[in-house]
Amino acid sequence: MRRTKLTNDDVETKLRAYQIHADVKEGKRELIEQLKTMMPVQQESHAAVLKKLIHQSVVELLTRHKLQWIVLIALLYFGFSASLHMKDERIFSLFLSPLPLFYLGWHVIKTNDDGMRELEATYKYNFQQLLFARVVTLFALSMATYTGIFGGVLLLHSSLSLTQNFLLIVQGLTPILLIYAIFLKMSIQYRGRSSWSTLFLIWSCFTIFSIYMNESIFFFHMKSASYILLNIVLLALIMYQWIKIWRMERISYDSF
């Protein structure tokens, strides 16, 4: 028996013949009632929404677990101070700098976990808006904590020139930006706590390499200008990821 060759039109006809006849009246009625409870819908600008959510995220991240924060800050202070007495000041600062990111990142990942879906359905704002506010706050707090503490340590204890101190801070930003960029990529794709373990693993590998390979590691041979360049590239990547999160469910209509 020979097979008859189907054309695209035949396929289309067969596809279109498949119609769904489900009874959705009840579901529709329930939905309308549910949505009516969300009315009236007030117009809010993106900036107003963002400001409100970022403020909320800052409060969430800073006011809870105060003791851990104090321990972390003390650890960073002593760690950075100790790094100044090492042969190469960068060894400690390079792997200590992402600590605030890991600490705060864990809380962000926890709140974005899959188990939160039910709860999110009751929130006023979308998951995308909440995620965006959280990741922006995480970034700002991690950067501020690192630069604040390390900058303070350098000002108080460093015998290096101002330019050298500045370059040291810039170099310490690289691991933060690198890990944060990976964190963002993961936040877009996954909603599980395991992504934090992956980040932690990357950072641990980096730390172990730094300790055991010491100055032979590529990172320590890079010139300051390369760090600045790498940071700019990473920043651009981070901005791109932010836009992606913010527009997760938005369409740029003009290109239709």
Added chain:
Amino acid sequence: MADADLIQSIQSGDEAALEILIHRYYDEIFQYIYRIKGGNEEAKDITQDVFMSMMKALPSYKEQGYFKAWLYKIAHNRCMNSFRNQNREVYITSEEQVEDFTKVYVEQAFIQEILDSLPQMQRSAIILKYYHGFTAKEIARITGVSTPTAKSRLFQGLRKLRKALQKGEFDSEAYKTDK
């Protein structure tokens, strides 16, 4: 009443406009999700979720004439999330099978089965094109890919569908001949 007017009315608290909008889009969003996910109850839940998300986004939504595509984008994202987060349910429950086992039903179940056999992204592109009338460019926007990628998914999906349909027809004809 155009979508833009409805949205504006909803934003200013008009409940009747909300009802019109739901009646206008509920069925097609439900059908899109049903064809992708295959389960009646699950499709209802996801449809509910899509409209809740729409409502939450309305305060900051700026209508520019493509509300429908935006709604489909939310639906598409919800379906993909659902795929990521749970194992697929069997698309025909035993109750449904007992309910109606006519020839039409068997054919429709066969089409659903073939659609299910396609990779998720190809399936979504095919459904958006053939059941909801979107162009490749619009599909690209809804699914968040480039237009060539959307076209390629349509092409690959259609090719696989043709093969599967041909095989299905051949098998059923062979079965009839054997009998």
